[in-house]
Amino acid sequence: MSPQIRVAVAGASGYAGGEVLRLLLGHPDVEVGALTGGSNAGQPLGALQPHLVPLADRVLEPTDAEVLAGHDVVVLGLPHGQSAALAEQLGDETVVIDCGADFRLTDAAAWERFYGGDHAGSWPYGLPELPGQRERLRGARRVAVPGCYPTVSTLTLAPAVAAGLVEPDLVVVAASGTSGAGKAAKPHLLGSEVMGNASAYGVGGVHRHTPEITQNLAGLGGDTPRVSFTPLLVPMSRGILATCSAPLRPGVDAAQAREAYLTAYADEPFVHVLPEGQWPQTQAVLGSNAVHVQVTVDEDAGRLVAVGVVDNLAKGTGGAAVQCLNLALGLDETAGLTTVGLAP
Amino acid sequence: MSPQIRVAVAGASGYAGGEVLRLLLGHPDVEVGALTGGSNAGQPLGALQPHLVPLADRVLEPTDAEVLAGHDVVVLGLPHGQSAALAEQLGDETVVIDCGADFRLTDAAAWERFYGGDHAGSWPYGLPELPGQRERLRGARRVAVPGCYPTVSTLTLAPAVAAGLVEPDLVVVAASGTSGAGKAAKPHLLGSEVMGNASAYGVGGVHRHTPEITQNLAGLGGDTPRVSFTPLLVPMSRGILATCSAPLRPGVDAAQAREAYLTAYADEPFVHVLPEGQWPQTQAVLGSNAVHVQVTVDEDAGRLVAVGVVDNLAKGTGGAAVQCLNLALGLDETAGLTTVGLAP
């Protein structure tokens, strides 16, 4: 047996950090190293993440470069804006995988408009299913894990856009569970507020994930797409279901659309085009790194309609981090990611 | 005090019938008459609808014209296709309000395509907020209560369409609670299947509510709209949130859009355009006849985006039935419909 890869997780008490740890506990080649927290430093992980039984007695250390140094990999699950300073202090001998937004956008103007403050730069973008992207991630020392909405929106639309089946006027309405909003306590995220409730937010193109979706789809060639993105909050902890549509280019039919999706994802280990007539549901991918997609055309409306689902914490965050870790370190891309969804 | 209006409810053990009864119990001018059921005939209502305490000891009678005759009003909460035969046997002295789909569509071809079988005809359509429709409902002896999705989709888009703010290429993605699917037991509607789960169904323009939405919006003038409608099932009992968008006509801005909505609904007792920046949530309208809407424009995407919510059982079915009953009988339109939403 080869020596285990030592992985530290910064922000281990949050949802992203917890999910990375849940997956790493099932990873055959990894040993969990330092765990750090902000205000939770000093507490045992078991009090904060009671599901992570084998790590229950591990005590959180403060999030600083000294604690994180000396690991093969450091995964950052920090609030947006905190990754850049920390990453700078970790040498190139450490692979750094950032679950935050700091290094996702290549366009500084888009960063400043949607996040404010200075743009820290960009790192290889951790969506291996984009054309050419898997190769860029192999051996990478820095990876920017995509946002959860961009992951599912991009993968649900990419085959149609890349194959030129649609006009680049894209509409995405994505219903998300609440864990995407993180573990910081805010009144509108209380159980009493979200149970029995569906709501829209960030309407009109103002959500921070909009430019990331646009960037991904623009990279597929053709005219720069215009993306109308509306996120919804629905009463579940995990999962995103993205309903995506666009005007059909002349002559495109359902068979052609289906073929484009089947071809695009034929060799992808995690993206599954469902059998004809079967539509995605989030429950089927809970806890797994899977993406389920389906596509059809609405001839009356003249639109292609595609639906995709991911677990926002798994393939949408922690699973993507592990997938990128595998690519960066030359491991089997699916190592630690073979469990299937938890249903019902 | 004038004599009470006697109202019979056919299908009293279902969700539509139960909601009509819940509202009628709070109606100042109404007395509940015969209650009928199909396979549940002979059972006390309390075993089937335990929330309807004052009616707990009432025993369901079989659904037939003899039982329903002699009431001022009969409300039908029956499976699609059963209303026509029954209504024929009820004379014009009885107001018949049908919560089913049988008499909603004016276009026989659309009926046959989406429902199959012969078209029974059409009755005055019970959406008083459509231009001119309130007048048609006053004194009507027959009313077709709109579908739940069409109600919220129509009211969320109507001001934009009527004012010519958008191109008639409309996209509606509507997230619904499960009660819209009724009380018949089907495996995919089990709690275990729907909790923690979001799913899409009827994708690609095949849902039966699509032609009804189109019919409503076509009636506002302008080019016949093309409607891309995608229904979603999300983990809650009640409520629909409809996210609607369309390409902006040149020069239209957010202020103009907002003004169109404020003007359209200025005098409507049940439709509320929320204050700027506040987006609708279904919890705020639970159990009430209210509709909450908000609108904005996304200049980057070149689209108007509007969001609306209703309680599918209240304004989406039973509340609409009572509102139409009030109009048909010349009562105050809001009688029995003054309770506000139940939140949290």
Place this chain on the structure above:
Amino acid sequence: MSPQIRVAVAGASGYAGGEVLRLLLGHPDVEVGALTGGSNAGQPLGALQPHLVPLADRVLEPTDAEVLAGHDVVVLGLPHGQSAALAEQLGDETVVIDCGADFRLTDAAAWERFYGGDHAGSWPYGLPELPGQRERLRGARRVAVPGCYPTVSTLTLAPAVAAGLVEPDLVVVAASGTSGAGKAAKPHLLGSEVMGNASAYGVGGVHRHTPEITQNLAGLGGDTPRVSFTPLLVPMSRGILATCSAPLRPGVDAAQAREAYLTAYADEPFVHVLPEGQWPQTQAVLGSNAVHVQVTVDEDAGRLVAVGVVDNLAKGTGGAAVQCLNLALGLDETAGLTTVGLAP
């Protein structure tokens, strides 16, 4: 028409205050007066309680005696410990109804043990269904509204205790929705934490509602009961289901138990003993002031088992406040409380 009673609500942005307002909007004899808030003062109510449409434009004033003075009734929905000081400044011409815990316990030692700090005293206890209590509440100028758990636990056990059917060793396990914990944002109450999750808390007799339940049942005569109380948090916004049991006294059978419950609640407008074989569910009482109870005996185990449900915000808080307001002011006890539960 007699002049309307003017009611001010302190803490109008919280769950208790919001529920009182929801009910007062349907009360025929009441006019809503001043609305106050703590950190939310200055905001329009519509931004905080979007379901209370008719009050959307009302702006919250600061919670102080000056603002609250001059009303017929002041309802306090404040954090525990804040009512006493405020109530002192409101003269006896104002009826004060406190939804907090400050004046519920008569035993200063119990107060100090479970709440800490000085005992403010006790006010007439707002559970009219207790023997003799309705009379004490008629014309009262001060009322302490019971806790939500004590309301349902007391009403579910009282007939058995009062009739001497059981040994005074009572076991209560009560599953509650999350709104009982209030609207203050705490991580363990986030939707992501409570959905798909059931948990126990305050186990071993340490929950503050324990002495209140004991006090209520002790007042029924017989030996002072010993109460084992365990609260559970389950994934719903509203509702408490209390499962209560105690050792049967020799010779007591199911018929005798049922008779005791039927007799005890025969004239109560809000407490309903369900038909034999039908067990309570919280959905049936959502938003209503109803209590549903059922009782049986388990001969093998030698125990009486009773189950009761309430809506913790309605009969468990805001509904009780309105019921007590009615009694205090000599109105019909059910005024404003006639709506039935919202189901499904």
Place this chain on the structure above:
Amino acid sequence: MSPQIRVAVAGASGYAGGEVLRLLLGHPDVEVGALTGGSNAGQPLGALQPHLVPLADRVLEPTDAEVLAGHDVVVLGLPHGQSAALAEQLGDETVVIDCGADFRLTDAAAWERFYGGDHAGSWPYGLPELPGQRERLRGARRVAVPGCYPTVSTLTLAPAVAAGLVEPDLVVVAASGTSGAGKAAKPHLLGSEVMGNASAYGVGGVHRHTPEITQNLAGLGGDTPRVSFTPLLVPMSRGILATCSAPLRPGVDAAQAREAYLTAYADEPFVHVLPEGQWPQTQAVLGSNAVHVQVTVDEDAGRLVAVGVVDNLAKGTGGAAVQCLNLALGLDETAGLTTVGLAP
């Protein structure tokens, strides 16, 4: 690598069968053999269990002995009463693990009283954590997997009963998710009925799991216990939280209780006594084979109170089946059961 063990699953489209398959897909020593269904025979598994991606194209065969013959292990996930006839046709060369109730009870009278019909007999009971039971399961050719409620109730009470800390008057109130009721469509299990709802059922000792709990605890020695068992349905798919209590024997204190639990479960791989002050929550064990328990004493009430949680489908059914399979075949008891809970 040794040859894989071939496992057939009868009832693969149900919740028990699906969970067994989910776990077997992660089992290092197992290969999935025949999959059978009742009315679903002929359908691809992907249409019925979309989360089981690697098995999506496998078609269900009819449930009969011919199809199941020739496997090393057959796991039965069938409706109660169907296992006996089928098992008889499978020779002793096949290990049969029954997730149904047919062979759980040793007392024929109890079987007839609670299930009706003839008692089929009893098989080694698949709860290895009971004293001496692990040894009985090693090499067994037939195993009766425990019921979900009995698993958590037994494990939560056993240390207290075995150590004689309590009088044998046990009270169990267990709140369960809906998947325990199976996938057969019944109106009261519809999502619309269970969301936002908590209910009690089988009250008064009539639930079929009562004699199974009693049997387990009677086996620990001491007086035959009397068990008052009340199951609750709460709005979640998976998980059971059991609140258990009993009168303390004189002189027993909290430290002694805690010590008994720590000692009892010191070497158990799946049962975890939480750190002092931390109470179990079902979310922490979702999808895992873990049991979390905590215990305290309530001196005022004179009772020991213990709380335990399991995932009813995992350790409560499918995980127990795999654990027993491991013991029966001489594998590592934890093989295929190492994943931790899915939270949040």
